[in-house]
Amino acid sequence: MGILEKISEIEREIARTQKNKATEYHLGLLKAKLARYRSQLLEGPKSSSAKGEGFDVMKSGDARVALIGFPSVGKSTLLSTLTSTTSECASYEFTTLTCIPGVIQHNGANIQLLDLPGIIEGAAAGKGRGRQVIAVGRTADIVVMMLDAIKGDVQKELLTKELEAVGIRLNKSKPRIYFKQKKGGGISFNATCTLTKISEKMVQLILHEYKIFNADVVFRGDYTTDEFIDVVVGNRKYMPCLYVYNKIDQISIEEVDRIARQPHCVVISCNMLLNLDYLKDMVWNYLNLITVYTKKPGQKPDFDDGLILRSNCTVEHACHSIHRTLVENFKYAQLWGKSAKYNGQHVGLSHKLCHEDVVLIAKK
Template sequence: MGILEKIADIEREIARTQKNKATEHHLGMLKAKLAKFRAELLDPKTSGGPKGEGFDVMKSGDARVVMIGFPSVGKSTLLNTITKTQSEAGAYEFTTLTCIPGKIEYHGAEIQLLDLPGIIEGAAQGKGRGRQVVAVARTADLILMMLDATKSHQQRQQLEAELEAVGLRLNVPKPNIYFKVKKGGGVSFNKTCPLTYLNERLVTQILHSYRIHNAEILVREDCTVDQFIDVVLGNRKYLRCLYCYNKADEVSIEEVDRLAREPNTVVVSCSLKLNLDYLVDQLWKYLDLLRIYTKKRGEFPDLDEAMIMRNGSSIEHVCHSIHRSLVENFKYALVWGTSTKHDPQRVGLSHVVENEDVVQIVTK
């Protein structure tokens, strides 16, 4: 029996098993097997043979946004409209056959936008170009899920299920579980709160199914079996996702209003260029980038040239962005802005900067 058949068998058994206290342990073991087979399917340990054509697009700019959606939902049209790139667009499916990069310039930042081929149902099993699309998606800073406002809500659920199956977790935090494999001592299981789904016996058996017999686990929140398996596998990617419903001009105003009120959602019309400025604003917001200005001693800061940094960046990150050698010769930094108690404040490398701070680096 092949891996696909094994996956299908397990999925059928999970579907027909009643979910109650008595079956929790059995379902947990089934989910562990399912995750194991899916990981093997996506990353087969086979050597030799020609490799399939990939989508090797060099990461450029300050952030990468990947568009994912079913065929013919308007990904190429959006790329052509908000960037200067020309991607072939047509009113038929599978117009795009490879990865087309574009660039959005916003607030002094360069955001790379990738137009990927449409996902088909079964992409998680490698159908269509599912594996290549997923491989690029894992390199993204943000997923832009393109959806058709004229079609049912099921398209969103199908796409989420495909991405879930390949280890992409959308708009959810990483589970608060400490997990470390050891060389001996067996399985050490501790918790800091009451647990609904996990217990020491189930955790130990899940680890044994992955041939892990010595490990230290500390569960700090009430996690599900799926979340624990994600931590054990360690290859899950937690990404923010913005849902974009296109073709707003083809549905009623009541439907537009309903869609726009869903969380993490923007409604646009690429053909009529409606609401695209708001979409770009939301991309910036979801990427959570900062604009940091630098100044030299005795001079005003250059407010036309901002450094684009990730939220949570420290003075050390700022130094690395300017020049690698700055950290070695660093003495202190003067910072003006919302991250300080007074202006200017003398800070060290660990000081975390905030949006539109002004930084002056003083070296030895």
């Protein structure tokens, strides 16, 4: 029996098993097996030297955004509209057959936008070119999931399920579970709070399924069996995701209002160029980018060429961005902007910067 058949059999057994106290250990073991087989499917045969055809796109710019969606939802149109890149657009499915990169210029930053081929159901199992699409998606900083507003939330649920199957967790934070294998001593289990979704016995059963008999496990929150399996597997990717509903010009204003009020959602129309500026602002926010301007002594700030940095960055990060030797010769920084208590404040390397701060670096 192949891996795909094993996965299908386990999924069918999970679906037909009633969820209650008597079956929770059985279901936990099934989920652990399912996660193990899915990891094997994605990794491919270890003996195979041929990697197969993929989408080798060099990472460039200040951040990378993966544009994922079903065929014919408007991904290529959005890429052509937001960037200077032209991606082929047509009314039939699978117009895009490879990964097409473009660059969004926003707030002085160059944001790489990847138009990936349409994902179909079963992509995680290798149907279509789903595995290559998902592999590139894992290298991005955020996912923009393009959805057809006419079809409601069906596409969102199907795509989330496909991405979950390959270890991509959307808009979720990594579980605060400490897990480390050791050479002996058995399984040491501790929890800093009351656990209602998993027990020590379940933790041991899952670890035994992965042939792990010696490990330290500490739960720093009340987490589920699935979340613990994610920590054990260790290759999960936790990514922010924006759900972008296209074609809002073809649905009622009440439905547009309902979708727009959902968390992480943006409503747009590529054909009528509606709400695209707001989409760029949301992408910027989800990437956690800020712009910091530099200033030379006795001169005006350089507002044409700012430094693109991550939120919660410090003066030290700004120095590294300007030149790698600047930290060694650093004396102090002078600051103007939101993070300064007063204009021209003298600060050190550990001072946190805000968006549109102006900084002057003084050297020894």
